[in-house]
Amino acid sequence: QVQLVESGGGSVQAGGSLRLSCAASERTGSTYAMGWFRQAPGKERDFVAAISRSGSMTNYADSVKGRFFISRDKSENTVYLQMNSLKPEDTAIYYCASGRTVLATTTQRYDYWGQGTQVTVSS
Numbered sequence: 001q002v003q004l005v006e007s008g009g010g011s012v013q014a015g016g017s018l019r020l021s022c023a024a025s026e027r028t029g030s031t032y033a034m035g036w037f038r039q040a041p042g043k044e045r046d047f048v049a050a051i052s053r054s055g056s057m058t059n060y061a062d063s064v065k066g067r068f069f070i071s072r073d074k075s076e077n078t079v080y081l082q083m084n085s086l087k088p089e090d091t092a093i094y095y096c097a098s099g100r101t102v103l104a105t106t107t108q109r110y111d112y113w114g115q116g117t118q119v120t121v122s123s
Contacts, residue, residue: 001025002032002112004096009117012086016121020081022096022114033102034072034079035110038092038119045095047105049081059103064090086121093118 008020022034035050049070050059058070069082079096094117097110104110 002098004098004112004114006094006096006114006117009094009119011120011122014087014121014123016086017082017084018086018119020083020094020096020117020119022079022081024077024079024096024098032098032100032112033104034070035097035099035104036070036079036081037095037097037107037110038090039095039116040092043092045107047107048094050103050105051079052102057103059105061105083119086119088121088123091119091121 003025005023006020008018012018033053036048037045038048039045047061048064049068051070051072055072067085072079096114098112099110101109
């Protein structure tokens, strides 16, 4: 059973930073590619960032390039999303996901999902 648990969400003013964490079960942490998605009210779930199994390759949505950074600590089976220079349009529920397709950008390529963590950015 693959389990993913996100944490680190909260409220912040525009220009601020947050770091999200995704704690994965041991099997997920070592064998799956990981990704972050986000969903704003009334909108579809959109790709944010992805990282390969080894952590050597990453991929980002254009809207977050240069501001968000994904990383993973395999020893702790944890994936992180460092979010800097946050904007009000970054407000959403952020989801961690795992799958076997490296650097996938669509929800269909991910097999397991966390419960989500709310990020709110005020202007």
